Amino acid sequence: MNEGGGQVPALDPHTPVGHVGERSLLRHLRSRIPQGPGVVVGIGDDAACVETSPRTLVTTDCLVEGVHFRRAWTEPSLLGRKALTVNLSDIAAMAGVPRYATVSLCLPADLPLSFVDGFYDGLLERAAETGVDVVGGNLSAAESLIVVEVALLGRAERPLLRSGAQAGDLVAVTGTLGAAAAALHFLDRGVRWRGNGTLEGADSYGPDVRSCLIRCLGAHLDPAPPLAFGQALAEDDLVHAAADVSDGLSGDLLNLCLESGLSAWVDSSAIPVDPAAAQLEREGGENGFSLALHGGEDYEMLMAVPPENLEALQKVALVWDVPLTVIGEFTAGPPRVSVKFGDTLRRLKPQSHDHFVDPLREHRSDPSRGA
Amino acid sequence: MNEGGGQVPALDPHTPVGHVGERSLLRHLRSRIPQGPGVVVGIGDDAACVETSPRTLVTTDCLVEGVHFRRAWTEPSLLGRKALTVNLSDIAAMAGVPRYATVSLCLPADLPLSFVDGFYDGLLERAAETGVDVVGGNLSAAESLIVVEVALLGRAERPLLRSGAQAGDLVAVTGTLGAAAAALHFLDRGVRWRGNGTLEGADSYGPDVRSCLIRCLGAHLDPAPPLAFGQALAEDDLVHAAADVSDGLSGDLLNLCLESGLSAWVDSSAIPVDPAAAQLEREGGENGFSLALHGGEDYEMLMAVPPENLEALQKVALVWDVPLTVIGEFTAGPPRVSVKFGDTLRRLKPQSHDHFVDPLREHRSDPSRGA
Secondary structure, three states, X not given: OOOOOOOOOOOOOOOEHHHHOHHHHHHHHHHHOOOOOOEEEOEOEOOEEEEOOOEEEEEEEEEEEOXXXXXXXXXXXXXXXXXXXXXXXXXXXXXXXXXXXXXXXXXXXXXXXXXXXXXXXXXXXXXXXXXXXXXXXXXXXOOOOOEEEEEEEEEEOOOOOOOOOOOOOEEEEEOOEOHHHHHHHHHHOOOEEOOOOOEEOOOOOOHHHHHXXXXXXHHHHOOOOOHHHHHXXXXXXXXXXXXXXXXXXXXXXXXXXXXXXXXEEEEOOOOOEOHHHHHHHHOOOOOOHHHHHHOOOOOEEEEEEOHHHHHHHHHHHHHOOOOEEEEEEEEOOOOEEEEEEOOEEEEEOOOOOXXXXXXXXXXXXXXXXXX | OOOOOOOOOXXXXXXXXXXXXXXXXXXXXXXXXXXXXXXXXXXXXXXXXXXXXXXXXXXXXXXXXXXXXOOOOOOHHHHXXXXXXXXHHHHHHOOEEEEEEEEEEEEOOOOEHHHHHHHHHHHHHHHHHHOOEEEEEEEEEOOOOOEEEEEEEEEEOOOOOOOOXXXXXXXXXXXXXXXXXXXXXXXXXXXXXXXXXXXEOOOOOOHXXXXXHHHHHHHHHOOOOOHHHXXXXXXXXXXXXEEEEOOOHHHHHHHHHHHHOOEEEEEOOOOOEOHHHHHHHHOOOOOOHXXXXXXXXXXXXXXXXXXXXXXXXXXXXXXXXXXXXXXXXXXXXXXXXXXXXXXXXXXXXXOOOOOOOOOOOOOOOOHHHOX
């Protein structure tokens, strides 16, 4: 899968990757990638060889141009960070420790080398932040489309499954919801956020809206799952089940219900709608509630918490500076999710992100989706 | 990364995957995938959890439509088999035992469900043949292109690296070379090979050519790397270094030279040109030699063998019914490959498959590439 060493020629960043060629590009990338102590064989052989514990977590996720991102919306380095982050979120939701990643890039031949270098800048920065070694780097042409696939291995301390929820467990979620989805509308209108925090294309907005844009576009382009909090959950049996909120609260909670054979309800007034998302939505006459329920890409953690463990869990959340909100309860019953509006319980139809049905759609609130 | 359980609705095979939706499709696939004893958590959670030994091999490889395959050239089930096989070949070349695979499919929304089912038919059949558990199944839309990415974990018995060759080691290769590459020209002309061995679009050819077409198209569409032989090499120290011949002998041998810091020469008369490839090439006035050197996708094993171990290695090859040919020698010197024509030694410029430079090109022999 990988490519040999040898001299690495100096490469002009404007060169199209098709001119660099697969072998030179792999040699070039390999020279950039550090090799940590658990890596027996890194990039450069048919397969990598890594030290593993008796139980290993494996996850893979891809970012497809036009479906998960647009080239104009993001910087290569942010795309690199996010490609790893979406997998880190999966490992954290299993209470695991991320270890080794393989990166597979399918690239149009006319893409400049600087794109690939920028992508690896971001990915390797994120890897260093999280103790991950990149051990495989596959490259291929693709006719017109960038496809990024990262597979991530992790150490499974005590894997936290989706299937462990019990009737009476509280539904709890970290952070706030809806920020990443609120960004889509503005990305589509040409607003840009750079990794250094600056905004572009937002001059017509006032300072309040601009600060909300920084928050929401940042959440979309450089998500920050509660990784340390997730890992910490391996230490005690505080939580019965967990999942990351990648597809949207409605769908991911239904998934916990399906896996655990339970119903769940959430209180509409308890859902932690991201304040910045709510403010951006108010510009369009909405309140962000629909985005928080269905928007997706929040990369927060959704948990089933026995009530007697709540206080201890809140302490863990405090240690890791992670907001924790109880939003409902798991109950005996067929797999379904309901939302409480005051005294009224309405069954929720999951409307979460489905990349087949609705790639990079405009995420405007739609009251009919609310409940 | 994965999707929950619950009832699996009966699905019409003609339904476009975009109508089925990501969640239903994942549920549908999950219901088809068996879970072996080493799988602690299979498809259906944020990550899979698998039992691993202290050292684990990791490899990933992708098949991109228009670059590695064409939809018209192959059947979905053969594509599924090959997606796993190209990774199996990497694990075998490390003398490893394949264990767990994740499968990531990026699919145009209008692709019928039957394609995905056929793909999994082939992939799961190949997985069962080789003792592999499929533990992750990611799905995404892609605008117009099928991209298949398989990551494969293996048990590293005693990993056989590319970097271990020593001066004086023999260059040995399994099987024959050039068959897969010889197929491209005929696939491009509309000849088709079905998994059951039948040919289509080949009525104008005589029985001899037809039997060569069956051999070469089969090698291209359903490669058969020497997996058991590769695994067996973990038992003794018979071989100093190994790689699979995926990009072509010239490039893969140069790679062993680069990794081991050696030169190598091969004897032109010793290279095991596939007889069927040679016969098909004769139709165009060539002899298959160039395809055997540069064609790629052979998925045979290339090895550095100390001369004193050759006899023992030949016995292992005999046990596993794998043809083994000594084609040259590693020598002290800068990383380069030369070809001996009689008494003349000519330096070989690697011309192996580079998917950026030359996606699915017509692999006609070109005498200028010969040496």
